Amino acid sequence: MKLISARVRNFRIIRDSGLLQLDSPSGLALLGAPNESGKSTLAEAIHTCLFVVHRTGGDGFLNGIRPKPATGDHPEVMVEFEANGGRHQLRKVFKGGKTSVAELTLPGGSTLSGEDAEKRLGELTGHAPSNAANREKAWAHLWVWQGGAGDDPLGESLPKERLEQRLAREGAGGVLRSETDSLVKAQVENLWEQTFTATQRLRANSDLQKAEVALQEARERQQAAVAELNRLEADITAKVDAQRRLEEAKLGLERVEPEWERAQQQADNLATLQGQLGDAKRQLDAAAVALGHLSKANQEILDRQTRAAGLRQAMEPAEKEVLDLLEQVRTAETRENGLHEEAGKAAQAEEIARLQQELAQACANLLEHEKTLARLEAAQADAEKVGAEIAELEGHLAALPPVDDKALSRLNGLEQEVLVAEAGLKSMALELELVKADRPVALNGAPIAEGTTTLVTSGAELTVGDGVVVRLTPGGADTLAKTRREVERARAALAEGLARCQVESLAIASRARDQRVDLEARLGGAKRQLKAMGLERLGQELTEARRLKSVRLGEKERLAALAPECVIPPEEGIAGWLQASKEAEREAQAANHRLNTEFQSLARRVTQLRELWGKAGESLERNRAALAELEGGLSLLLAEHGDAEQRRMSLGEAQAKHLGSQAIAKTIQDQIDALNPEELQAALTRLRRSREQLAAQLSEATHQKATLDGKLSVFPSDDPRAEVLAGEQRLRVLEADHRAKKLRADGIQLLRDEFQRAATEVGQEVLRPLLERVNRLARIVFGHGAELRVTSTGESLGGLALYRPERGLHPFADLSAGTREQVAGIFRLALAGLLAADHDGCLPIVLDDSFVNADPGRLGRMHAMLDAAASDGLQVILITCDPSTHATLGARQIDLTGITRNLAVQGTVSAVAGNLSEEPENADGDNDGNTIAMSALPGVANRRAKKGDGGQ
Amino acid sequence: MAFRFLHTADWQLGKPYGWVTSPEQQNRLREARFDAIDRLGELARGEGARMVLVAGDVFDSNRPGANTIVTALGRIGQMGVPVLLIPGNHDHGGPGSLWETKEFTEQSRRLAPNLRVLTECQPVEMEGVVVLPCPLLKRMETTDTTAWIRQLPAETWDSFGTRPRIVLAHGSVREFGSAAGEGDAPNQIQLGQLPSGQIDYVALGDWHGVKEVAANAWYSGTPEIDRFPKGADNRPGYCLIVTTNRGANPQVEERRTTRKLWHQLERQVHSSEELETLELEFHELLKARVNDDLMELEISGSLGLDGRDRLERMLESIRPGLIALDVRDRVTVNPTEEEIEALTCRAGDPLIRTVAGRLLERYRGSTGEAGATALSALRDLHGLVCRA
Known part of the structure; x- marks a missing residue:
């Protein structure tokens, strides 16, 4: 099928498009015009004519296609096309009711109208016209609306049934749609869905899931049953254990009791013996105390007697030593007193010598200082002299005119200016020399004598006699006056400069400047000399020297007062006197030191002797006191215990009594030892502990047994052992059941996986004729090796992707906007090429504003691809706002500029259809109310919005 | 006395x-x-x-x-x-x-x-x-x-x-x-x-x-x-x-004195005829008794996919009348030539043909769990194809 021509009138903004020739020998047509020229509206009108029933009503639809602005005319479209080997003319006028027109003129010239025309039209296009709501589905794969070029061609626009039929006829007949395959695959899917969810998880309430739940519940129940049984077994074991411990405790108590009684009897006996032993020990202790007391007193008497004799013997040499030491002390003290007196005299002589030496030094210092003071005072007098010279020079300098180098330079400059001005004036002035005159000659009334020369520098009147008056104007009046003013100004400036320098002339000023320079040089020299003399420092030194002289004079007088005996020699003898006094002082110091050393040595000796004498005396005194104490105590002891014989008798009696008490105590102790008290005590402790432990064990075991008896005598509703056994059996059964269900589920999963895999593979095979076409075109655009891939499950197509060897595989959605348009275009052209076999080998494909995102290189290859598609028989109609970008396509260009104007003669559209006539106005408006305005169609509206093209 | x-x-x-x-x-x-x-x-x-x-x-x-x-x-x-x-x-x-x-x-x-x-x-x-x-x-x-x-x-x-x-x-x-x-x-x-x-x-x-x-x-x-x-x-x-x-x-x-009967059977099946015999034996053994019998069946042999399904249907048919049926199933499954052909020689059903071929290959080439899974899938496929 091929579109030959079209004419559109009163369709929205198109008043009359005129007859537009759409076919071309190349099969390529380019409809071009700027934006808002009605290109898309034209395409929409042709599409509406082909696929919308002429009687479609409804304000939505009709208002969408009626002229804007409203004219009252009805939208009218004529399309001539070739189909079934012949040309057909189709004309529709949309009035929204029975008066609407549909006429289809067949190749033989006969014309069908109304429903007959629509029916035949549907047969020819393969898509029966319907209401506006379904219009978009018609030829969606062939008609790419503005903004839709990048849509996935495998989406809703794909004519699945037609494609399957075509593919079936292409050689894979019946493969894509095997009913048995589909049925079994659906049942497999159904089986799978009974077991799994879409997310591959186990479906709730599926057999396998129920088996898993049952198995899990059984395991939990079994755990509880085992725990319950374990508790029961533990109770039974505990009861057996309690019974055993109860019997052990009873048996133990029976064994312990006789031993306990026996040990207790022995303990009683031991206590009695230990009481008796205590009494015996107390008697023995008393005897021992008495014996000890006597023995001790006897021994002390003997000791004291021995010690007193020894002490008396030891005291004799000590008394002699004390007397010797006393004599030595007295001798040393006498010598010490003599030395003390000599040392006093030597110290006095040393003091006198020291004072004399200090006085001599003070006199020498004073003399030296007076010399320094005299030198400073002479220097000060010199400095004062230079200061007077400076004052004098400064007086001379102050009296000079204030002319320095700068002032003199300025005066020279001013004089130069006067000389220049005067030279200028002189060059312009008129020199008038009266050589000879026979009548009086006067200049400005002043007579001029013969032979005189007068310089005229300004306008003047020369009178010769009475009748001749000559006006003289030297130079030119203005210039001369200006020069003269300049001379006057220069002179005034020079006069002011001289006055400011207080001189009459420049020569005087020059002399004054020379004198000033000389005076300033001399003054500088004097100041530098004064500074070198350090006048300020000199004053400070002089002041300090005078202060020191006063101090040193005071010191000399103070020392002279302390040593009145000293005679101060004259000035020249001071130095010798100072040296002699220093020597005398050193000698006095040596004598004094020697005496002091000897005195200190003797004093230490005296101290030592006194200490020795003291210690010897103290020792002697202590011995004397000890002897007295010994003798006193001895007297008391003898008075108490008698003499030696009396004491011997008393000791014999005490010893006999002590031996008797010892014998009694030993007898009792032997009896106690025989009872072995430590072992007996240990046995008692052990047996007491055993009795307590066994009693506790008996009590505890009795209590536990009673508790467990009570616990075990109550029967629960279930048998725990039976529960465990049953649980084990149940688990085995459920595990086997679960294995079977799992196996079945795995089998179903495998079956489904295999079906999907096979469907994909089979789908690829079925699609081969389409993909061959697609990839032939794809290689033109994307180069060698490029291909478009499609996933087919046999039920549906999807997963369009572009593969390029250098870039790999990219899903359609991941491609750039431009590449998406190109890929979609390739697929649509290939699809149209395939489907064209059912339409005389040709189908039109309309591309509205496609490939707008292609770069020039890619666009060139797209043109080659479009040309290849057209060469295969397709009719490619490209709508563009910029025809120049498609210059290399070689398409027939149709300029749509002006189709919104009325290009054709107002009236019937009859150029091709021949009888397209204006229909009378029909106001009945057969509005079925079910239609939707084209502009309200979501797809169209959206695309317009996307492009922002005004929707035309 | x-x-x-x-x-x-x-x-x-x-x-x-x-x-x-x-x-x-x-x-x-x-x-x-x-x-x-x-x-x-x-x-x-x-x-x-x-x-x-x-x-x-x-x-x-x-x-x-x-x-x-x-x-x-x-x-x-x-x-x-x-x-x-x-x-x-x-x-x-x-x-x-x-x-x-x-x-x-x-x-x-x-x-x-x-x-x-x-x-x-x-x-x-x-x-x-x-x-x-x-x-x-x-x-x-x-x-x-x-x-x-x-x-x-x-x-x-x-x-x-x-x-x-x-x-x-x-x-x-x-x-x-x-x-x-x-x-x-x-x-x-x-x-x-x-x-x-x-x-x-x-x-x-x-x-x-x-x-x-x-x-x-x-x-x-x-x-x-x-x-x-x-x-x-x-x-x-x-x-x-x-x-x-x-x-x-x-x-x-x-x-x-016993009322409940515990049947312990050990049988082999290799063909549909043997399956029929076994079915008759079940009927003979159980008669019209309901909820009075338990059966432990140790069954071995080899069956095709059809036979395997039939055996399972047979067992499922007697199970409700028994107190318990414990089957020790050792029957191996070997699809028959006809069954294989029916699954793999389907010119008009490329999916079934491809999937069946792969499952068969997997079943024959694997042992243990993988083989069992493939067999399970194969049995499901066979059942679905038979019913389609």
Whole structure:
């Protein structure tokens, strides 16, 4: 099928498009015009004519296609096309009711109208016209609306049934749609869905899931049953254990009791013996105390007697030593007193010598200082002299005119200016020399004598006699006056400069400047000399020297007062006197030191002797006191215990009594030892502990047994052992059941996986004729090796992707906007090429504003691809706002500029259809109310919005 | 003077039958064991038995549930003859056992005054008979429970006079027992050690089939079958009517008591004909009985996909009428040439053809789980294709 021509009138903004020739020998047509020229509206009108029933009503639809602005005319479209080997003319006028027109003129010239025309039209296009709501589905794969070029061609626009039929006829007949395959695959899917969810998880309430739940519940129940049984077994074991411990405790108590009684009897006996032993020990202790007391007193008497004799013997040499030491002390003290007196005299002589030496030094210092003071005072007098010279020079300098180098330079400059001005004036002035005159000659009334020369520098009147008056104007009046003013100004400036320098002339000023320079040089020299003399420092030194002289004079007088005996020699003898006094002082110091050393040595000796004498005396005194104490105590002891014989008798009696008490105590102790008290005590402790432990064990075991008896005598509703056994059996059964269900589920999963895999593979095979076409075109655009891939499950197509060897595989959605348009275009052209076999080998494909995102290189290859598609028989109609970008396509260009104007003669559209006539106005408006305005169609509206093209 | 009594054992009351998945069927099996007590009572009364001796394992556990105890006591109380029992290895005595509880004693006194539980090793002298009980007080007794009988002094034996002496014991005997694969090995009874000439009958329990161990020593077996029998000579489901005389061999008569039938089949199938035969056999075996049979079917052989499906349908058809069907399925599946062709030679169905080919390849090339999964998938596919 091929579109030959079209004419559109009163369709929205198109008043009359005129007859537009759409076919071309190349099969390529380019409809071009700027934006808002009605290109898309034209395409929409042709599409509406082909696929919308002429009687479609409804304000939505009709208002969408009626002229804007409203004219009252009805939208009218004529399309001539070739189909079934012949040309057909189709004309529709949309009035929204029975008066609407549909006429289809067949190749033989006969014309069908109304429903007959629509029916035949549907047969020819393969898509029966319907209401506006379904219009978009018609030829969606062939008609790419503005903004839709990048849509996935495998989406809703794909004519699945037609494609399957075509593919079936292409050689894979019946493969894509095997009913048995589909049925079994659906049942497999159904089986799978009974077991799994879409997310591959186990479906709730599926057999396998129920088996898993049952198995899990059984395991939990079994755990509880085992725990319950374990508790029961533990109770039974505990009861057996309690019974055993109860019997052990009873048996133990029976064994312990006789031993306990026996040990207790022995303990009683031991206590009695230990009481008796205590009494015996107390008697023995008393005897021992008495014996000890006597023995001790006897021994002390003997000791004291021995010690007193020894002490008396030891005291004799000590008394002699004390007397010797006393004599030595007295001798040393006498010598010490003599030395003390000599040392006093030597110290006095040393003091006198020291004072004399200090006085001599003070006199020498004073003399030296007076010399320094005299030198400073002479220097000060010199400095004062230079200061007077400076004052004098400064007086001379102050009296000079204030002319320095700068002032003199300025005066020279001013004089130069006067000389220049005067030279200028002189060059312009008129020199008038009266050589000879026979009548009086006067200049400005002043007579001029013969032979005189007068310089005229300004306008003047020369009178010769009475009748001749000559006006003289030297130079030119203005210039001369200006020069003269300049001379006057220069002179005034020079006069002011001289006055400011207080001189009459420049020569005087020059002399004054020379004198000033000389005076300033001399003054500088004097100041530098004064500074070198350090006048300020000199004053400070002089002041300090005078202060020191006063101090040193005071010191000399103070020392002279302390040593009145000293005679101060004259000035020249001071130095010798100072040296002699220093020597005398050193000698006095040596004598004094020697005496002091000897005195200190003797004093230490005296101290030592006194200490020795003291210690010897103290020792002697202590011995004397000890002897007295010994003798006193001895007297008391003898008075108490008698003499030696009396004491011997008393000791014999005490010893006999002590031996008797010892014998009694030993007898009792032997009896106690025989009872072995430590072992007996240990046995008692052990047996007491055993009795307590066994009693506790008996009590505890009795209590536990009673508790467990009570616990075990109550029967629960279930048998725990039976529960465990049953649980084990149940688990085995459920595990086997679960294995079977799992196996079945795995089998179903495998079956489904295999079906999907096979469907994909089979789908690829079925699609081969389409993909061959697609990839032939794809290689033109994307180069060698490029291909478009499609996933087919046999039920549906999807997963369009572009593969390029250098870039790999990219899903359609991941491609750039431009590449998406190109890929979609390739697929649509290939699809149209395939489907064209059912339409005389040709189908039109309309591309509205496609490939707008292609770069020039890619666009060139797209043109080659479009040309290849057209060469295969397709009719490619490209709508563009910029025809120049498609210059290399070689398409027939149709300029749509002006189709919104009325290009054709107002009236019937009859150029091709021949009888397209204006229909009378029909106001009945057969509005079925079910239609939707084209502009309200979501797809169209959206695309317009996307492009922002005004929707035309 | 002759003394006639009923010998039974191994009632196993309260047995859980956990491997039976349906709780309802579990209850049926448990109830059947109580019903057996009623039949034993009828038999005892009808046969003129003066008492019923139960040789252990009255209960399946020595801590049965309260309802099991009370139900058992109620049924025993209705038997109308004295009932003497000893604990066996399942319901052994000792700490924690039901026999020691006050609750059992009281309930027994109230519901079954004819019951006497013998938990002590001492002669029980009754009119016309002396019973020598050998109770098990532990689950596994390592010493001979009849040993005490050998210790009895001559005067005791003399005191029994002409009354027959009956040993009541539970366990395996040296001549027979666990070596045959059943019973509990630890509880050994030394029959040969019993005093020669003093014992007239040994009433044994533990072996669930009726069995004559010696002329005067029998296992009565369980009165109601409780498991699939092992071996052809294992004949459970009986009790014994015994007539004893002092110094003579007893007269022992078997009585069939079981109601539930436990069928154990081992079959091979390789063809549809054999499947038909098996189906007929099922019908013959089960007849019109419902909820009275259990079947353990060990089936092997090789079937195609059709045959396999048919076998499964057949088993599913008999399953509802059975209390339990335990199938040990060892049938291998080998799709027939026709089946393979039907799945893989489908020019018009490329999906089925491709999938079937791959599954077959996977099934033949794998073992274990992978092979089983492929077979399962193949069977599903076959079923779906057949029904499509």
